[in-house]
Amino acid sequence: MSDDHILAVDHLMMRFGGIVAVNDLSFVAERRKITALIGPNGAGKTTVFNCITGFYRPSGGTIRLSHDDGRTIALERLNDFRISKQAKVARTFQNIRLFPGMTALENLMVAQHNALMRASGLTFLGLIGAPSWHHAEQRAIDLARIWLERIDLLARADDAAGNLPYGDQRRLEIARAMCTEPALLCLDEPAAGLNARESGALNELLLSIRAEQGTSILLIEHDMSVVMEISDHVVVMDYGVKIAEGPPQVVRDDPKVIAAYLGADEEEAIAVMESSP
């Protein structure tokens, strides 16, 4: 049923000169579900992300985003900041991209730029200190406070983001993306560099985002404990093509996936996959 799809990627193609990074990739992400995109290094996962979030313009294929209200947006035709502003797709980055010299609170305020810009009458109302602007600013601070509380960083709200520990920065980046109030949240390796306890907390955060905000999540991840535990649907890529798709348990036992991850020796590969937490 197509109504359940928030994102439909159809025959997506991305070429860089002679290199085909993504070749004829099609998959769908269901609404209010967590879809994981996995694959070995260099499989083209981040390229797919960059196409969806407007950093690359695809060489071919379509990417359709359907909102709750029935609007359908062709993401491959939008670019740059419009993906976030109009299509309501937010993303995080593989190597964290916070604003290190700004406080955690300021990071979350910058994320609400477009809403605040409207409230400040394109700056002019704000400049003269109109009461409506002050109310809007207070609401923005309250929203930021709610997210800081959810990621357990309220006590460090006034610390520079660059001073926070690595795991906190990861969570802050997710909170910042959520402050844009997205319909689809794209996470590029959110668990990279986290320890077991931190990735456990991350799982809970993502599940609560899905449950409470109803945000659909698309994530790239190498950490199988995260993928297997929280994702509803897994898409596996290798060398730019989709090699498997399905629920986590099915994908996990797919011999093609195991081969892609660990080379040809399936016996050994299965053993390693089983032992992973």
Next chain:
Amino acid sequence: MSATKARPSHAAQPLGSASILKKASISALVALVLFSLMIGVRTEAGPQGGLIYWTRFGELAAMVAAVFGGSIVIELLRQWWGPVDKDRVVPKPVQAAFAFVGRWLAPALLVFTFLVPVIFYDQRYILDLAILVLTYVMLGWGLNVVVGLAGLLDLGYVAFYAVGAYSYALLATNFGLSFWVCLPLAGILAAFWGILLGFPVLRLRGDYLAIVTLAFGEIIRLVIINWQSLTGGPNGVSGIPRPTLFGIPLTAGDDGLAARLGIEFSPTHRVVFLFYVILALALLTNWVTIRLRRLPIGRAWEALREDEVACRALGINTTTTKLTAFATGAMFGGFAGAFFATRQGFISPESFTFQESALVLAIVVLGGMGSQLGVALAALTMIGGFELFRGFDQYRMLVFGVAMVLLMIWRPRGLIGHRSPTVFLERNQAISSDLVKEGHG
């Protein structure tokens, strides 16, 4: 072994006497090459107009020896002193005193500035200097929006200063418009040029941006020189009207301010009036900038300086954000230009050379990018300090250069390097300059 105590090995290891001598010899060699032409040979125009020269090898030898000896002394001093860090150079009590002074410096400076015309009423030279300093404070604050907040390196800021100055000069001399009508027009025209410059440089970063803005500054100056029919070319525009106080001129005539108030006329009245005009303009710049920083547009500027890619991912239109930064900075430059024109009464392209851009940029960098107080202090140091060195005569530039180098060693991120957050929940704590990015253009 704790990681925090580890220092770079080159600073910790004492050098042997051989390597000290080697370093000193290299320094002496460099000095020999440099000074052999600068000091060793002296040329002058002879009585017949031909060039005569004589050698001064004695002085040259003394200079090279001084460099050699000085190099050894410095190296020994460095070993004795150990690695330089803040706690060693500036003791804790002094740092605490600095913090105290820092809290009260801005209000104290503001009160003092208001009182300058009262205190120095009889000293025309100091009043003129104060007006000059305030003009540069305003220019610094204007450029600070572009360079300090948005992180876009602009080497052609003087272009907007020139646009503002010529806008007022031409509107006033050709159409007889008054200063107070022309002031906003000059700002709008300069902002328009800022947007015009902004478009081609939107895709450029860092060095490339700097080169294009530098060229833009030169283009404006060359257009002014060559468009003789409009701008008067190198002769400039003269007879620019002086500002009036709500239509009342500050002249000796019967309708002048002095006559109307029934006090004796003095040319100082106009200087004091100009002083308060530029002070008001500078404070307006400061007020607007401080407010803008707390509005979404100001936060977007700073976010742009920190990470442009992240800004785009958050739905911030980086194009309009950059253009508004250019336009806002240019507008303040235009205001300052209009004031400059009315104060001088005469403007020519010579006032708008690259040197002015460099000076204003130096003020912003020296002050600490993004810091309003820092920029004001830097303008005071650069413009006022330069006047202080007048006694050094021909060594003025040298002393000035050394002072700049020392200041940048002491404070590599400017006088006030830390950044204060624009919004806070509990504590308003400054952010260390190590974390704040300088922008990539």
